[in-house]
Amino acid sequence: MIKKFAILLSIVFVIALTACGNSNDSAAGNANTSEPEIEAETELIITATNYSFDQEEYHLKKGVPVKIIFKNDSGNHGILVPEFELQLNAKKSSKVIVPEEAGTFEMTCSIMCGSGHSGMNAKIIVE
CATH class of the missing domain: 1.20.5 (Single alpha-helices involved in coiled-coils or other helix-helix interfaces)
Structure with a gap:
């Protein structure tokens, strides 16, 4: 039974x-x-390595569609920018966004990658 x-x-x-x-x-x-499909006018490649991005600041123009492409050179990383509803990683490595507001926005690593994870950030500056 x-x-x-x-x-x-x-x-x-x-x-x-x-x-x-x-x-x-x-x-x-x-x-x-x-x-919706948006035609990008420009591309921005963001490359991650262990505990850092390839630049401290990335500059975009307000109102200009840009295709953000994420590349991971070493380790397991992702990017997150909540204001742009942007989250990229190995599974989804690109997205077209249109920054509508000027300002400075914090970009962080979205995947817990080890002891240096909390310091893995950069700025996206929309002019």
Whole structure:
């Protein structure tokens, strides 16, 4: 009796996991297709190495569409700029943004990368 219950419980668990996995995959696919395509006028490549970005400051022009391309030279890193809804990493390495507001914005590493993670930041300056 206990064996039958354990087998039945295992089957229900596998079905539940399968249903959850399919739901998440289709939702992720829909999110990518609903994003409007914007033609970039320029590109900005941001390269990460262990505990630093290749520049301390990156300059953008207000209202000009720019394709941000993230490259990871060493370690496991990502970038996050909440004001631009920008989060890039190895899975999603580029995005076109249009900076609508002038100012200085903090860019941080979005993946816990080790002892120097907290100091891994740079500035994006929109002029």
